[in-house]
Amino acid sequence: MRFNEDPRRVLMQIGTYLILSLFCSSAVIGQEKQTASAIQPNILFIMADDHARQAISAYDSTLIRTPNLDRLAHEGMRFTNSFVTNSICSPSRAVLLTGKYSHKNGLRDNRDTFDGNQQTMPKLLQTAGYQTTIIGKWHLKSEPTGFDTWDVLKGQGQYYNPVFLNAEGQRQIEGYTTDIITDLAIETLENRDESKPFLLLVHHKAPHRNWMPNLKYLDKFVDIKFPVPATFYDDYKNRIAAEQADMRIDDMFLYSDFKLQDEDFAVETGSGGKGSAVPRMKIDYRAELNEAQKKIWDAHYDKMRAEFRQAKLTGKDLLEWKYQRYMRDYLRCILSVDENVGRLLDYLDAKGLAENTVVVYTSDQGFYLGEHGWYDKRFMYEESLSMPLLVRYPHEIKAGQVSQDIVLNLDFTETFLDFAGAAIPEDVQGESFRPVLHGITPVNWRTSMYYHYYEYPHGWHMVKRHYGVRTQNYKLIHFYNDINAWELYDLRRDPTEINNLIDDPDYAGVIEALKLELQRLQVKYGDSVD
Numbered sequence: 001m002r003f004n005e006d007p008r009r010v011l012m013q014i015g016t017y018l019i020l021s022l023f024c025s026s027a028v029i030g031q032e033k034q035t036a037s038a039i040q041p042n043i044l045f046i047m048a049d050d051h052a053r054q055a056i057s058a059y060d061s062t063l064i065r066t067p068n069l070d071r072l073a074h075e076g077m078r079f080t081n082s083f084v085t086n087s088i089c090s091p092s093r094a095v096l097l098t099g100k101y102s103h104k105n106g107l108r109d110n111r112d113t114f115d116g117n118q119q120t121m122p123k124l125l126q127t128a129g130y131q132t133t134i135i136g137k138w139h140l141k142s143e144p145t146g147f148d149t150w151d152v153l154k155g156q157g158q159y160y161n162p163v164f165l166n167a168e169g170q171r172q173i174e175g176y177t178t179d180i181i182t183d184l185a186i187e188t189l190e191n192r193d194e195s196k197p198f199l200l201l202v203h204h205k206a207p208h209r210n211w212m213p214n215l216k217y218l219d220k221f222v223d224i225k226f227p228v229p230a231t232f233y234d235d236y237k238n239r240i241a242a243e244q245a246d247m248r249i250d251d252m253f254l255y256s257d258f259k260l261q262d263e264d265f266a267v268e269t270g271s272g273g274k275g276s277a278v279p280r281m282k283i284d285y286r287a288e289l290n291e292a293q294k295k296i297w298d299a300h301y302d303k304m305r306a307e308f309r310q311a312k313l314t315g316k317d318l319l320e321w322k323y324q325r326y327m328r329d330y331l332r333c334i335l336s337v338d339e340n341v342g343r344l345l346d347y348l349d350a351k352g353l354a355e356n357t358v359v360v361y362t363s364d365q366g367f368y369l370g371e372h373g374w375y376d377k378r379f380m381y382e383e384s385l386s387m388p389l390l391v392r393y394p395h396e397i398k399a400g401q402v403s404q405d406i407v408l409n410l411d412f413t414e415t416f417l418d419f420a421g422a423a424i425p426e427d428v429q430g431e432s433f434r435p436v437l438h439g440i441t442p443v444n445w446r447t448s449m450y451y452h453y454y455e456y457p458h459g460w461h462m463v464k465r466h467y468g469v470r471t472q473n474y475k476l477i478h479f480y481n482d483i484n485a486w487e488l489y490d491l492r493r494d495p496t497e498i499n500n501l502i503d504d505p506d507y508a509g510v511i512e513a514l515k516l517e518l519q520r521l522q523v524k525y526g527d528s529v530d
Helices: 009-028 067-075 091-097 121-127 177-190 242-245 291-311 315-350 409-420 505-527
Strands: 044-046 077-079 130-134 149-153 162-165 169-172 198-201 357-363 388-390 401-403 449-453 466-471 474-480 485-490
Touching: 044 315, 044 409, 067 315, 067 388, 077 505, 091 121, 091 169, 121 130, 121 149, 121 198, 121 409, 121 466, 130 177, 162 177, 177 198, 177 315, 242 485, 291 315, 357 409, 449 505, 474 505, 485 505
Parallel strands: 044 198, 044 357, 077 401, 130 149, 130 198
Antiparallel strands: 077 388, 149 162, 162 169, 357 388, 449 466, 466 474, 474 485
């Protein structure tokens, strides 16, 4: 374990771990012997790609029912203040693997290549005696290291008949990717070394753009009209970075995003928003389908295309049609994710592994489902900053708990090492939230979090570079590079973040305090705008 230099923190951590030790000891009273696996639990880490927290019914039942994810919440702990430190795919994955901020692990945006030679959580768990495996989306350009076995999607991966890479080469597997990833995960568990605890990372592609559902779910939600978010028609007043971003639903691609597949839309301009004019050529997303799959696919979407051409929608009617289309396909992808989480939970039950397996469900970041008129992520606003986080471990975690403590994707490395009884290196930057899982908030637990996003002007969506600090009640953001703009939000009074208070004299004291806290965090984590 790693102690802070603050002596109060040391005493607090000693006390916390004494409590945990007593708790764990009492859990094994009556057993004839305590096995190695009872000391070192298995770890099953399931991560979706772009799964919005509001698309899990344990968080919000407005849009969808997710019974298997809800089961995790009911049998473990649900976090309401879990955040990502850099809301974009590859950087989030690098933070998970290293327990370090992007500027420390060397992967700031999707253009960078992950340095697999550096210290990582899987390597540390290997040293601690774990069998380590990753299945699914990797998206870090370099070859996975620190894993005994791995089967990862080539590039971003595709929704149907995906190509997987492993140490022996590559292979294509026919079927739906979310199902296949789970098949491979179960196969890994079936063939594991039962003398060792396992770390199994199951990384889904879904529900990443362009949201291609499983064929069996194509007819789901056809009669549902989803409520338009309160900020759907946001005018971005006093928020220049939001106004200039390039991720509005009304400018998504008709050909590929909405599956219109009409030659009139084969070449479109824009990257899914109004801030740039990047030409994007026709993408034949149907090319990944085999003939049998295409037949079912076209039977569904041909009807939708005919109805669209006949309706001749414009203006607000067209925009809200796009929103409904987006939501249906996005949520259909979630149905498969939820179903396959259930398959893994059922497997653990059937094999007697549930009691001694830490199961974590999260996403690499949050996502916009029409809030502010957007899709995608990147911003430090709540919808993309927040990641769902559900944790179950019957051996230690009381069922049905909800935590409001601030936890980060930065903390996974430290937490897993803590559960494994392994030393936590001094150079990692997160904290183990194992005490929080027991309902114990350490005395000096963080009351603020630091965020930094880098991918501008390169890449997609034209979201300005920015960094900021979030506390339980406030958020301060600084957009920089080619602008110099500050934003302040009172999250108690303005949870949808539409009222920038940076020029409100009543908040001058709050702004000063937050700027000092922001500076403290940048020093603590060794970050600099330069």
